[in-house]
Amino acid sequence: MKHPAIISIILFCIIPIGLCAWTNWNTLSNRNFKIFYQPGMESEAMAAMQTMEYYRPYVEKLTGNTHPRTAVKLEDIGNLVNGYANPVGNQIALFRYPPTSDELSVCDDWTQMVAPHEYIHMLQMTNDSGVPQLMRQIFGNLLYVQLHQPMWMTEGITVYGESQLSPTSGRLNGGYYTSIISALAKENRLPSLTKAAYYSSDTPLAHYYVFGGSFHSYLARTYGEDKFATLYHDNSSRVESYTNAAMPSLSLNGAFARTYGKPLEVLWQDWQNSEKAKPYQMPQQRSTYSGWNKSELKSHNDMLFYIASKADKTGPGASIYHNGIVRLDPTTNKSRFIIQQSTEFPAGFQIANDKIYYSRNQVQRGFANAENDGYGFVTEILSADLYGSNRKVLCKGLIRAFSPLPDGSLLLAEDMPDYQSSIIKRFDPTTGVTTEQFSTTKLIHGIFVDGERIFVNAKDYWKNSSIFELDIAAKKLVPIIDTPSWEVMTAVSGEIISFAAVYDGSTGSYQYNLTTGACSRFGGISDIRTPVQTPQGKDYFISVNGDGLDIYTDTLILKPYSIPQKAYDNPPFQRIAYSGAATKPAASSLATKSDGSPVPATWNEAIDTYNIKQGTYMDNVLHLLMPRMLHLPILEGTTDSLSIGAILVGNDVVGDFPQWQLTGYYDTYRSKTNVEFALQNSFFRPLHQQIEVSNIDGGSLTLNQYATLYQRANFGLNSIVGGIRYIARDAYERRIVSPYINNSLSWAGGRLGLYNSLVWEDKENLSSNRNRLGWQGQLSFRQQATTHSELNSTVNIAYDPDAETDEVFYPLRGYADELPANQGITIRNTLYHPLYKVREGNWSPQIYLEDISGGLFFDAALPRYNTEAAAHYSYGVELIAEIGAAFQGMMNIGVRAGYDREGKSFIDLMLGIGY
Structure with a gap:
């Protein structure tokens, strides 16, 4: 071979296809579904099969459609709640972690909620x-x-x-x-x-x-x-x-x-x-006007504390998100964030011992997923003073709930690996020692302590959340309020439990007397959340309005209430433990439902009942080889030529090969077959590869290998991605190797990205037609300037003395050509501010206009000294509209006007921003 190095690289990239047996994905499949899962998820895979089969007749009737062999994959990404359907690729993804703290938590079972939801998507859109x-x-x-x-x-x-x-x-x-x-x-x-x-x-x-x-x-x-x-x-x-x-x-x-x-x-x-x-009935006495999300209102030492999240609109298609704990002074009605973080509060926050104990997400490796390279999210517990200072990380893990105890230790509820049950632990902040107390089959998602008594929110299999008293000595949970409805405790004081519940489809806030068993409901207002009372006797609560959720101060009325007492329905099936290779069970071992249909109780019975075939990674390969996404014929002609061919696009299920594209056509005039092939390969994760090869115009090859070296969920250094790119072009005359590293950092109200790349060409070692050694870097900066404006800056720096002067920099705004230099710096600065809210559109023809924003920009390009290129700079204004069309999200369209260095004016139409 003429180019053994290139052939070796290509072979290295396609080897994964021949290594299917090395992977650890398995399948459960019948004529309706094919469930992909990793070892250790057997019980969850069978639960997904049972759930989808149980609700399949209803979903088919609802949508009027069927879809054989729908591919479903299970992903474990820690405490991240999600699921999605991809009808184009015939793929559903279900994330294992069950939610327990938002509107998605109102369900008997998470798989019951998410699996039919995504299956409805699949059947409705493929009808x-x-x-x-x-x-x-x-x-x-x-x-x-x-x-x-x-x-x-x-x-x-x-x-x-x-x-x-x-x-x-x-x-x-x-x-x-x-x-x-x-x-x-x-x-x-x-x-x-x-x-x-x-x-x-x-x-x-x-x-x-x-x-x-x-x-x-x-x-x-x-x-x-x-x-x-x-x-x-x-x-x-x-x-x-x-x-x-x-x-x-x-x-x-x-x-x-x-x-x-x-x-x-x-x-x-x-x-x-x-x-x-x-x-x-809406409340009238509004204390805050910021809207968006608020939760977990608490009163402590004449102050109010709550979790708030909001997004400040700062430019075209741009918002700065703020998420944190707010301290509100009821006497002045002034509030401010005392703690800000970039994640949610997965286990909420508590106030005790004149400290705030709060939670946040963090990233660590070791999870069985393909979506995030084995990275998953866990919970960190931190402490701070009542002003948000002196912050300290105390512990972390799959912590779903926690509470400080009177002795200063923390009581933790961690998820077991199945995310269906909990283990109770005690953590001593002074020694850093964690002591296991006991485990329970219930999933605990809230802990509340009052003196020596401990109460928890917990849910059992195929049941909604209920309220229990936790007896650590006896290692048991004693029911306090336990009905089929969703019931979540929010506070306890003496003999009074405050809780939220959904009875008969309506949400409400309640109080329950532990001594008498009497229950009262806060009335007069339709939506009341986490009501509290200050020492002065004034009521505060959260309620919904058109802007989101806000704090209100209307006087609340408690009315006697009888909790609806309804019996639990039996689960449609039980969770089945994995028992190894399947053998056909005896029919007499199967229980039956009232309609005579069998109810499997063991793994083998389930295999037989649902006609399941157990498979391997080869099922993913077979899915990959089918170009189901697109198979588009090509027929192009001129007066003297005709090209005939096709474009084929396919994908796998688990995400090892997210997409491939093959374009081939025969040029009858030149009697030549042209082929282009592109593949995204994540089989060797955390190493990812992008492969593009073509025989057009003498041939080209692009190989991009990269891996995430570091991830962090919160402010600070967020990620480090390292990679190396190989490009062979111009009939393989140019061969470029570019190792690179990409970093991102964030803080409250801002973000910074850093990209550095070495560019290397070598006649002797790479068989390129030139020698080249250079460096190129980029800094991307974004900072909130005022509540509703932001500064965007992009700086490109290059020292690439062997490069052509037209292949290093991009043109500034107002210039048709780039800076003719291979050494220097370019700076693009824009200050954006929303000007006008339209937020309406036309149904047919379909178009929607959100906001119109303005921008002031100044760009400069400065060559390195002792070069002949002249500096470029420009300045001007931009007017940008956020436009939605074809139900496909938003895009930015606008006009730009300004002057360049020579004083020449220019007017450009824009698609996007900053170009």
Whole structure:
């Protein structure tokens, strides 16, 4: 071979395909699902199979569709809650960690919540027939017609569907979404069809999940749930539905009209009118006006403390996020962040011993996932004084709940590896010693201490959260308030427990007397969260408004309340422990449900009941080889030539090969076959590879290898990524090796990125046509300047003396050409500020305008001394609009005007910012 080094590199990159047996992914599959999991997740994989099979008939009826062999992968990323569906790649991902602290926590079981939700996505968006189905079969899954629909439709049906699986599960049964919609209705701020399809800062808590779920619930109540399948079949069977993203009136409006007998706009208005007619009492005495998210309001020493998160809009498509603990002085109504961090508070915060104990996420390796290179999130517990100073990390782990004890130690509840049960530990901050107390089959997610008594929030298998007293000596949990409804304790004082609950679909705040068993509900206001009383006897609480959540001071009224006493339903199946290789069980060993269907109790029985075949990593390879994403024919011609070929695009399931693309065509004029191939390869993670090879114009090859060397979730140094890039181009005459390192840092209100690369070409060692050795670096800086403005700066520095003068720098704004130099510095500075809030759009043709922002910029390019190039600089203004189109998110479009060094004026149209 002429180029043995290049051939060796190529072989190194494709070796993973031949090493399938070395990986540790396994599968459980039947004709409906193929569950991918890693060793140790066998029980969770079977639970996913059981859950999806149990709810499959309902989801199929709801959507009017089936989808054989849906691929589902399980991921363990620590305390990160998520799941997603990828209809184009026939892939669902389920993250194992069950939520216990937000609207997603209102569920009997996390798999019951997330798996059907994502499966509804899959069936709804892959529903097609007629000409659209034929086009999709010819050209690939990117032609699924219902990929091109408003987001309130995509997410609305899933939120609705997840809420029909149980009266005590799903976001429409949790009270939170209902309160948001009711508050917006009272303020006459429910959105138009267009606005609901995009995320708007106008209503930070309300988005297409909320609007779509409520709208679909209205349609089901008014016209019947069975209409959804009719709607999807109608919309997905018409070729004109491909215009939905641009002109929804041409097809989508008609599909709604044919299904419901009314135009979509009328149905939307009917829904809003029905919400406005509902009784809902909002508080009037507002103490804060910042909106966004607030939680865990506490009173201590005449001060109020709470968790707050908000986003300050600072420019086109840009916001600065703030997340932390706020201290509010009730006498002056002044508040400020005393602790800020870049993550949530996964185990909340507590106040004791004149200290604040709080939690944050942190990253560590050792988790069974492909999404994040084996990195996962754990919880750190820290302490600080009441002003946020003297911060100290105390301990970390899979801590879901904690509380300080009177002796100064911490009581911890850590998740067991299955995320279904807890282990109780005591941590001594003075010695750093952790002592195990006992384990429980319940999942504890809140701890509250009052003197010698300890209370916890906990949930059992296929049950919502309930309230228990923790008896450490007896190693048991004693039920205090335990019904099928969601019940979460928020505070305890003496004999009074304060708790939140969702009864009959409505959220509320309650008090329970431990001595008498009497219960009272805070009334007079529809939405009351974590009410507290100051020593002066003044009431404070959190409630919903159109801007989000705020603190209110209305006087609260306690009314006697009887907790609904309902019996628990039996789980549809039990979690099954893994017992090794499957053997067919005797039929007599299977229990049966009331309808006569079998209920497997062992691993082998489940294998037989669901007709499961156990597989290996080869299932992932077979999925990879199918170009399901796109198989697009190529037919290009001129007067004297014709090119015939195809573009093929595929993906795997687990993420080892996230995407590959093969483009091949035959040029009849030159009698030549041209091929381009690109592959993303993460098989050797944490090493990732991007491979691009082509035989066009003499051939080219790009190999990019990189790995994350360091990750951190909080402020400070966030990441270090190191890599090496090899490029062979110009018919392999140019061969460039570039090792590089990329760092990112962050702080409250700002971020810094650093990129450094060495550029090396060598005639002798690399067979390049030149010798070159240089360095290029980039600094990207972003800082919040005022509450609603930010400064963006990008600095490029290069010392690349052997490079061509046109391959180092990029042109400044206002210049057509780059700085003609290979040594020097360029600086781009822009100060952005939102100018005007539009936040409305047009339904058909589909377009949405969020905000219009302005920018002042100054750019400079300075060559290194003793070079002949002249310096460049420019300055001017930008006017940028955030525009949403085709239901595909936001983009920035604008105009720029300014002057260059010579005083010449320029006006440019812009797509994006900073270019």
